[in-house]
Amino acid sequence: MARCFCRWRRVLICVCTPLISLALLLFLIMVMLCTAMQSGIPNPHFVAPRYLKNESLAPFPKTFWVTSLHGQAIWNRLQLTNDRRFNPILHPKKLTRRFENGNFEAILKNVYSEVTDSNTNYDKLPQQIQDVVSHMQRRDYPLLLQPDGVCGAGAQDEKEPPLLLLAIKSTELNFKNRHVIRQTWGQGGWVAGRKRNSNGGGYVRRVFLLGKENTEELGVDISEILQIESKLHGDILQWDFSDTFFNLTLKDVLFWSWFSSSCGQTSFVFKGDDDVFVNTPNMLSYLKGELKKPQAHESMKDFMVGNVIIRALPNRVKKSKYYVPESFYKGQYPLYAGGGGVVYSGLLAKRLHDVSKRVHLFPIDDVYVGMCMARLNAGPVHHPAFLTFDFTGNDEDQLCSYHGILLVHRRLPNQVLKLWANMKNTEAQCWGVPLRGGTRRNTTP
Numbered sequence: 001m002a003r004c005f006c007r008w009r010r011v012l013i014c015v016c017t018p019l020i021s022l023a024l025l026l027f028l029i030m031v032m033l034c035t036a037m038q039s040g041i042p043n044p045h046f047v048a049p050r051y052l053k054n055e056s057l058a059p060f061p062k063t064f065w066v067t068s069l070h071g072q073a074i075w076n077r078l079q080l081t082n083d084r085r086f087n088p089i090l091h092p093k094k095l096t097r098r099f100e101n102g103n104f105e106a107i108l109k110n111v112y113s114e115v116t117d118s119n120t121n122y123d124k125l126p127q128q129i130q131d132v133v134s135h136m137q138r139r140d141y142p143l144l145l146q147p148d149g150v151c152g153a154g155a156q157d158e159k160e161p162p163l164l165l166l167a168i169k170s171t172e173l174n175f176k177n178r179h180v181i182r183q184t185w186g187q188g189g190w191v192a193g194r195k196r197n198s199n200g201g202g203y204v205r206r207v208f209l210l211g212k213e214n215t216e217e218l219g220v221d222i223s224e225i226l227q228i229e230s231k232l233h234g235d236i237l238q239w240d241f242s243d244t245f246f247n248l249t250l251k252d253v254l255f256w257s258w259f260s261s262s263c264g265q266t267s268f269v270f271k272g273d274d275d276v277f278v279n280t281p282n283m284l285s286y287l288k289g290e291l292k293k294p295q296a297h298e299s300m301k302d303f304m305v306g307n308v309i310i311r312a313l314p315n316r317v318k319k320s321k322y323y324v325p326e327s328f329y330k331g332q333y334p335l336y337a338g339g340g341g342v343v344y345s346g347l348l349a350k351r352l353h354d355v356s357k358r359v360h361l362f363p364i365d366d367v368y369v370g371m372c373m374a375r376l377n378a379g380p381v382h383h384p385a386f387l388t389f390d391f392t393g394n395d396e397d398q399l400c401s402y403h404g405i406l407l408v409h410r411r412l413p414n415q416v417l418k419l420w421a422n423m424k425n426t427e428a429q430c431w432g433v434p435l436r437g438g439t440r441r442n443t444t445p
Contacts, residue, residue, distance in 0.1 A: 073327060143240075145227065147207055148234035151205055152167075154204060161203070162267070164268045175225075180413040182206070184417065187206075193288060201281070201284050202284050213243055237255070259346070265346075269343065276411065277407070282385070300345040303344060305344075308382035309336055314329055335370055348378075359375055384437035404434060
């Protein structure tokens with residue numbers, strides 16, 4: 001009897017095990033299909049020249065970097081280790097205490113030490129990447145100069161909260177760029193929008209984001225000149241870190257921190273370079289329109305608009321300033337708004353500040369913002385009026401070409417002066433010209 005029972009048990013095991021395995025496999029396939037169906041197609045956007053043809057590798061909302069710990073890419077290992085430290089399933093009690101204590105920086109430093117101490121490829125990295133790795137765990141740079149106003153330079157008697165803060169990345173020596181911006185598209189105070197017969201304008205504030213130049217290379221210390229400029233205009237926000245191309249990400253991270261504590265009521269942020277031209281009246285009217293849309297209070301938490309780039313790959317050309325070796329980062333880049341400028345809501349700026357504490361610094365600033373957006377399960381929206389790669393064809397030659405844009409990159413200071421004057425002189429002739437991608441308005445001035 002016992003022998004017969006054992007025989008039947010073996011038969012049941014042999015029959016049931018494959019069936020259970022098959023059922024689990026079918027369940028896994030169904031989950032993957034549901035996930036794929038829920039991943040919507042992004043809005044129209046610019047596709048990077050070095051794109052991947054496999055649509056299943058789209059960077060949003062899936063993880064875009066290679067997540068294998070077997071590789072030696074330093075950033076990948078740092079972020080994967082960091083993600084595991086912040087995983088509530090793996091560390092439920094520890095993570096709760098970490099959130100309560102706000103001890104994010106200590107976690108980043110511990111992960112950094114753990115990964116870099118075990119990495120043997122550091123000496124093989126290019127010097128500029130070695131410089132990045134050597135201090136990428138640090139974010140506590142002191143402020144050297146900051147605006148007099150609570151949230152940048154603006155009107156003294158604002159009758160309502162600022163609609164827009166212009167946060168412009170500059171360098172110590174770009175005095176002329178800053179001077180021209182203050183005279184033209186970067187004027188603070190009340191700025192009228194394009195819609196003259198309605199409340200299309202708003203209050204604008206301005207701040208320039210700076211690091212420190214290498215005084216040995218310059219041969220002169222210009223800190224005193226900057227202090228005079230800061231006292232005169234009250235719009236300089238400077239930190240004590242080396243102002244290099246690969247350190248531009250620090251300006252984003254440090255700005256988000258400053259904004260979160262200083263700009264509680266500001267609706268939108270324009271973050272851009274000091275070599276762009278911005279049609280500020282168009283920008284204000286566009287943003288006013290976004291605030292009037294249904295459910296705007298919900299959409300604002302993820303609102304970011306610009307020239308969106310997808311499926312971009314790291315630049316592996318050693319002579320390029322964008323060069324990122326595979327030993328540092330492996331994978332593709334996330335969805336991000338590239339070029340000279342992007343606009344996002346004040347609410348999103350604060351969320352970016354929070355999530356950036358859990359994302360290791362990356363040397364390409366626009367890409368890093370995209371990484372933080374991906375961590376929020378959000379993405380920028382593409383708008384054709386952001387010409388971060390300039391006009392195409394003969395579009396610029398049209399009389400009203402600059403009346404239909406939000407931004408164009410890049411322009412020299414003397415060009416910005418001429419463009420601003422020309423835009424004012426042709427305002428009546430070009431009234432009703434829509435933003436690129438829109439339809440012409442039939443209204444009169």
